[in-house]
Every structure is written in structure tokens, then in C-alpha cells.
Amino acid sequence: MDAFADKIMNHPPTATRDFDCAGIKKLQLETQYGDIELIGHHENYIRVEVFASVRSLLTLYLVSEPLSSLDTDSHLLNMNALGDTLKVFSKPDYFNPVAWFNSQKTSFRVFIPASIDSVSKTYAGTISLRNLHGNHVFSTWGGGLFIQQSQGKLQGKTMGGNIVLVNNQVEITANTMGGNITVQKHNGKLQASTWGGNIKGSDITGDFECNTMGGNIKLKNMNGNVGASTKGGNITAELHHIHQYAWFDSSGGKIKVAFPFDSPTDLEVMASKISGAMLPNFDGYLTYNDIKGKLNGGGPSLTIKNRSGNVFLNNIEQILSTQNIDYQGINLENTFHTPPIVKAQKEPVNYPKPTSKSALQDYIEPVKSFLFALLFCVVLVYGLSAVIYFTFEFLNPKSALAVVSKGIFYSNLNNGVGAFVSAYLFIHFFEFRIKSNLLKYLNLSIFALIYTFFFQSVMWFSYWRHLDNNLGNEARSSNGWVYFVVPPLVSCAYFFYWQRTRQTARKISEQEYQLLNLEKLKSKAQLDALEAKINPHFLYNSLNSIAGLIHEQPDKAEEMTIQLSKLFRYSTGRSEENFHSIADELEIIKAYLSIEQVRFGTRLNYTISCESDILFQKIPRFLLQPLVENAIKHGISKVAHEGQIKVEISQQAAQVCIKIHDNGPAFGEAVGGGFGLRSIKQKLKIVYAEKATFEIQNEPEKAVIITLPI
DSSP: OHHHHHHHOOSOOSEEEEEEOTTOOEEEEEESSSOEEEEEESSSEEEEEEEEEEEEGGGTTOOOEEOSSOOTTTEEEEEEEETTEEEEEEEEOTTSTHHHHEEEEEEEEEEEETTOEEEEEESSSOEEEESOOSEEEEEESSSOEEEESOEEEEEEEESSOOEEEEEEEEEEEEEESSOOEEEEEEEEEEEEEESSOOEEEEEEEEEEEEEESSOOEEEEEEEEEEEEEESSSOEEEEEEEEEEEEEEEESSSOEEEEEOTTSOEEEEEEOSEEEESOOTTEEEEEOSSEEEEEETTOOSEEEEEESSSEEEEEEHHHHHHHTTOOOSSOOOOOOSSSOOOOOOOOOOOOOOOOOOHHHHHHHHHHHHHHHHHHHHHHHHHHHHHHHHHHHHHHHSOOOOOHHHHHHHHHHHHHHHHHHHHHHHHHHHHTGGGOOOHHHHHHHHHHHHHHHHHHHHHHHHHHTGGGSOHHHHHHHHTTTTHHHHHHHHHHHHHHHHHHHHHHHHHHHHHHHHHHHHHHHHHHHHHHHHHHHHHHHHHHHHHHHHHHHHHTTTOHHHHHHHHHHHHHHHHHHHTTTTOSEEEHHHHHHHHHHHHHHHHHHHGGGEEEEEEEOGGGTTOEEETTSHHHHHHHHHHHTGGGOSSOEEEEEEEEEETTEEEEEEEEOSSOOOTTGGGSHHHHHHHHHHHHHHTTSOEEEEEOSSSOEEEEEEEO
16 A cells, blocks of 8 residues: 555645544545545544646646645635534636646545544545545545555445455445456455456455456455355355355356365355366265255355356365475475475477367357347347238328337337346346246246336337327327237247257256266276276285385385385275376375385486476376386386486376376387286276377387376
């Protein structure tokens, strides 16, 4: 806020005036063109600092020149106490010709005690509030809102500027017509909305609700009650604690929510597709696009609805456990207990650039559906109304009056818009609340009549009432009641079409889900069989190594046994899952390499790199460990000097690329026939069919490369 104050009031005040607080309870501040800064202090007076500057015709309005004194002839300034209210008012005197050619900006910095409430307004400036208590209302038409370290109750709005809220313990209602909203370290009740901007919040405790008409919402470290809605953007939220409820709603974007899986929760999720981590201790109904039930016996409610987008669920504990791990660009020493993870220096590779086609498609599809529905209603209503109108014209021939025909044309278009608006709002906000199908059609018809009457009333006041009485009477006598019947019929027809389409899609989805479940059961059985072979295979090698160390190096044998126990805790602790996150897989190979470092000593060094964006991407369980084991068996064990293993995981377009390199001898022709690599190939074929690739290369460097679809 100090930087803000320096920016907008970076010169000595033009005038300063102090007011005794005796009897004053409220400050009323208004400027037509200027900034406002309110600062709370502990003194028993109100200090008003006036900052005036002018842009004149002589400088082509390009240079703002501070004024050393106020020109009260061309610019009115009023500061006086009336009853219990101190009024500070500034505006140009448009009756003075000087004000026509000079643009004066009058800003205020006001220091007020904690007991004073305020109402502030500027038409073309920024408002800043700091260290305030009490009730404060403020508004600006074009500037931003900045609030810091305040308490009490605040209510503000801006027509297009950004809103920034930092370190407040206050109840705030803040609205902007198009700017972004940023909230940091807030405690209390907060309601924020924007018509098109993005919303970003972090470290918020209390009741928080926000909505945007098209922007994205990103929330971190949320504690309390949370609500977020966007009509087309994405939502990302990390919930540390839910007090009573949390809800998220989108009409086409992606929703990613992380919350504590070990907390009792009433969970309800509806989306085109739901993915993410497995839900433990869940009792209820669960499909790929619908979840409803109780987690850990039930508790605070978590509701997520995405009408035409995807939802991703994750465990907040898993995110917190890895936030302190940076797998990219961190150098660690090769010690036994904390093996190093280093971002390997690799030669630039010309991979294809990621395309935004899929992301763009997510936004295009809802817009296409919206435009199709609008066009359908407008054309159908206009066509039916035109047929009725011209039918009556043919049956009752009259003189063709262009002005009446023009009015009827606009009326038909208005009816089409009314039919569309009523059907659209009913489907998205009211349809799911009504159980009876008959009542749905009845309520929709009433909706359509109301909207038709509204649009026709607008048409009457803007067009028909200005016509000559004879023309108006002729227009009203043209069987106008018929036009009120058509929009409800069209709305019901569109709703009928929407119902049938949704039912058909649901039946197809249920059949696909049943087939998918059968395929998953088959794949799970095959994967379990492969892992049953992998685990004893590795255990046999490790126990032989421990047996060789017991007599000669018992300390290393003990450490190796501890690490082996840790490794098998990873491998058996989640026996019901066939997939791990990449972060879990990296922990497994770290434990494995720690075991092998005891065996090889300085002959084994390794580096691991992984892009942070894909740490939680799911891949088949125990996919990396056999590859690293193969690198040691066929590479490091064959060299007498320092061996080097590099594990590199990156995202290339819509794929995860895994590369395992070692500096041992080149691969022989029969290396792919070993059990470890054979098991990897079989696992990839079971899980991904032909969508994954497995490659063994010796040039330009020896490596095993796997690509997996995301």
C-alpha cells in the first residue's frame, strides 16, 4: 500500500486541513476525478490531505503538473462538518470556461480514527484503504480497490478495475465489472464477484464465496466455508479444512479440488468425467461422471458441479507432503539416507511443441452449443410466427403497411429470444429442483410467458407506442394473442429435445462404464500377476546382497535391511492400487538406489529430474524400479570406474516421457528378452494398448525411453 500511495500521490499535498473528531461519526468523501486513500490512526482528529494536479491544453493533456495552490474558481472544493458527518467534496465548475480547457485531478489522503465510518466515491480514480475499523462503503467507476490490514465491515465496487485484498480481518463485499480479484491472508467473511476477470485467493480463513462470469478461479490454503462459481473458466482449489460446506460450480471449464481424504465428508460430484486419486473409506454411489456418498462416515458437505467439463480430485495431504520436495533444479549429496536428486544437464532436443487445441476445444464446445440453442429458438419462433401472421393476412386481405410489418418482425425476434432465455435458465437453474415431468413443462411455459411479456413490453415502450393511433390499433388487432402462445411451445419443444438427448447420452455412458469395469477387472488381474513376479525377483537379489555383507560389513547390512523394509512398505502398503503418482514412483527408486549404493559404493552415482507439473500424474505401479534395476544389472555392474544413472521425466505435448540412461556397455541384441524389461512391455500393453511406446537405444546415448499418454 505504501507503494500505491507513492504512485498516486507522489508530491507534497496541495492543501492540508485537520478536523476535531468531537461529535463526528461519519466521513462522506467524493471526488469526480482523483484517487482516494483512507488510513486509520489512533489520534483524535481527522486529517485531510488534498493532492491537486492539472493537465492543460498547453501541454496537449500529456503532462500532469502538481498544483501548489487550489484554484477554487474553476474547481469546487468543499470541506465542512454537518451534524455528525464530515463532508469532503470536489468537482469541476463547468460554468467556468477555465475548466473546459484544463483537466484537474483532485485526490485525497485522509487519516481517520477507528471510531469513524466512511462513504467514499470517485468516478475516475483508485481507492486504497489501510488500517481501518468500523463500517466503510466505497465505489469507483474505473479505478482499482486496494484494502490492507483492516477490520470491521467493508463494502465496495468498481466498474472495471482490479481488487486487491491483503491481510484483513474483516467482513468484505467487493464487486468489479471486469477486473481481477486477488485475496491474501484474509480472516472473516468475504464475498467477491467479477463479470469477466480472474479470482486468486490464498491463506483464507472464514466464509469465502466468489463468482466470475468467464474467468478462472485459483484458491490455496483455504480453511472454513468455501464457494466458487464460474460460467466458463477453470477452478483450482486446495482445501485444508472444511467447516460446514464447500461448493464449486462451472459451466464448461475444468475443476481441480484437493481436500483431506482422511476427514469425514459428504461428497457430491457431477461432471462429464471425474478422475483423480482413489477415495478411501467411501460409502455411496460412484461412477466416472457422478459421485454421491459419505467419506469416512460423512461430515461437512463438498459439492462439485461441472455441466460440460471435467473434475479432478486429489488428496491435500499428498500435495503437502511433496511441496517441500523440488525434483527440478536441486542438488543433493549422494548420501545413504538422503540420496541426491539433481536436474540432469541434457542436450536440447527438438520435441514437438505442445498444442493448445484440446484446451481451446474445451471453450469452443460450450459456445457452439449455446449459439446453436439460441439460433434454434430464434429461427423456429420467427418461422412459426411468420406463417401465422401471413396466413391471417391472406385470409383477411388488408393494405400492407411497412411500419407495422417492421414492428412485427422485431416482435418475432424478441419472442425467439424470450423462448431461448426461458428454456436456457430453466434447464440450468430450475429443472433439477422439480421432480414431476408435468410440472417441469408447466413451469417452463410460465417462464416463457413471463419472458415473452417482458420483451414485448420493452418492444411496446420502444416502438409501438410511438406509432400513429390508427397503425397501432391495426397492429393490435392482428391476432396478437397468438404470438404469446408460440414461445412457450418452442421452449417446451426445445426442452423435450434436450431431455431425450440427455437420456440417450446417459444410457450410452452407463453401457460404456459397464464395459470399462469389465476391462479393468481383467487388467487388474493381469497386473497383479506381473507384480507377484517382480517383487520376489527383486527380493531374491537384495537378500543375497545382505547375506554377503553380514559378516564383513554388518553396519551396511543393517542399513540395507532398513531400506529394503522401506521399499517393501511402498510396494505392499497399497496393494489395492495398480497406479502410483510419479512422485511415489520416484520415492521407490530412491529407496532402491539407496540399497544398491551400499552394495556398489562410489561405483554408483545417480541424478533424477522431473518436471513439477507432472509429479501427480498417475502411471502403472512399479514401472520405474525394474528399469533402474536393469540399468544396474546390465550397465553399472559391468564397469569398474564410477557408474552414472540418469532418470529424466518430462512432459512432451500430451505425453509423459521417461528416460533411463546409464554409462555402462551398450545394449546387446538380446537385452530386451530379460524378465524385467519383458514385464514392463507387458504392463504397458495391458494398460495403454498401442498408445504407449518402449524404445531401447545406444545412440546418441545409451538409454531406455518410454512415452505414456496423459
